[in-house]
Amino acid sequence: MTSSQGSSDNEQPAPVEDLGRFRREIDAMDRRIVELILKRAHYVHKIGESKKQANTPIYRPDREKQVYQNIRAYAQELFGDHPPLPMQYLEYVYREIMSASIAIEIGGPDRDTQAIIACAGEPGSFAHQAARERFGSSLQVKNLPDVSGTFRELHAPGGARFGVVPVGSIAGTEGGNEVLDRLMESSLQIYAVHYGAVALSLLHAEERPFEHPAHVYIDPISYRRCHHKIFAPGGESNGRITMTLDPAMSARLAANERDGFAVAPQFAAGHYNLKTIESNIQNPEAPSARFYVISDTRCPPTGDDVTTIGCVVRNQAGWLNRILRVIMACNVNIRRIESGRPGHSDRSGKVYLDLVGHVEENRMRKAMRRISQAADHVRILGSYPRPTYSSGEPLSRSTRPVIPDL
Structure with a gap:
């Protein structure tokens, strides 16, 4: 059953006497929702116990992807293209x-132990x-200062x-391919990939307009990305700039010093209790x-996967082309090619490739055998579900839906 599109502009509001009936219906729905969530949690606990006995990973991005696909399909089935x-x-x-x-799967219903996610x-x-x-x-979440600390x-x-x-x-973060270079020397693997918008906001400890001259905390990369928005014609002479290492540091200093504006993620406003003066600058x-989600295990195949590999190749004309020809001969598509950071030797270099498919597929196994013969050294850095790209700003603390008076 598919409902019609949401309320039209000409639809009359419900009479006041109907509000009580609507709220009673919502209360009954809430009771049912709570019942189903708790039943779901009961089965989650059972699944967690089974995973522990089988020594299989608790977090499964392949299953996560399937759940999201299911709820989108359910919403489409119930309400068509315009859900309320x-x-x-x-x-x-x-x-x-x-x-x-x-959390339940890891710690059980009493949550005596809690999962820890490390982030760089x-x-x-x-x-x-x-x-x-x-x-x-x-x-x-355990915050660590850099990629090295996270590894x-x-x-x-x-x-x-x-x-x-x-x-x-x-x-403001470590750039280049430091993560890929580290994975070449580590037993850790790429477990999932996450994409998010680099949305920057102008934040301050108080609700006040941004006027020149102003004191601004900003890191060099953010400066290049929003210089046109926050500095008046004429540039830096219209205010004072304090350069920081990254946007989070900008937010922290603005919160501690309370004497200037910060250019930082909207997410930082909620963390440091800052006011948003302007968004998306x-x-x-x-x-x-x-972002990579890294772990010491490999995600099982989903049928729609990507495998990232690292190859050590000689710095001689034609060696990369030789590897690419091998991949093409195996009928494997390439999604991305990246070069590694320069090493200590001029004789060889690293190249990283994202290949369509999971390393456990026969086609990919054959390709890996042939690539290993063509390159000096090959390492599989991870097989994981193909990431989805979300449009617009990530849903963060600042963009959570406002709960109405019900």
Whole structure:
């Protein structure tokens, strides 16, 4: 059954005497919702016990992807293309349900133990935001200063089970391919990929307009991405700039010093109790941010996967082309090619490729055997579900739906 499109502009509001009836119906629905959520949690606990006995991973991005596909299909089946609740809000609700489910699976119903997610970034950073977007609010996040610390945390006995690390050049973060280079030397693997918008906001400790001259805390990459928005014609002479290491540091200093504005993620406003003066001040062409979820295990195949490999090749003409020809001969598509950071030797270099498929597929196994023969050294850095790209700003603390008076 498919309902018609939402309320039209000409639809009359419900009479006051109907509000009581609507609220009683909502109360009855809430009771049913609570009953179903708790029943779901009961089965989640049973699944968690089975996973522990089988020694299989608690967090499964393949299953997560399937759940999101299911709820989108259910919403389409019930309400067509115009559900009364936007899909991003429905997905947010399910993100928190699944976050609590992971916590239950790890700690049991009493939650004596709590999952730890390590992220390469201080509180309020883009990596911290990505960890919350990916894992929800029920799991503890351990903030670490850099990628190196995150790798050490995951290798440590009793340390975090999963890490969230930025890949590429994100505002104020370690850029390049440091993460991929480290994975070449580590037993950790890419378990999932998360994409989010690099949305920057102008924040202040008080609700006040942005006027020149102004004191602004900003990191160099954010400066390049929103210079046109926050500085008047004539540039820096219209105010004072304090350069920081990253956007989260900008927010922290603005909160502590209370003497200037910060250019930082909207997510940081909630963390540091800052006011949002203006949102989305970055350049329109600002790229999305890519993060790896890393772990010591490999995600099972889903039928729609990507495998990332690292190859050591000689710095001689034709060697990369030789590997690409091998991949083409195996009928494997390439989604991305990246070069590694320069090494100590000029004789060889690293190249990273995202291939369509899972390493456990026969086609990919054949390709890996042939690639290993063509390159000096090959390492599989992970097979994981093909990531989905979300449009617009990530749903963070500042964009959570406002709960009406019901």
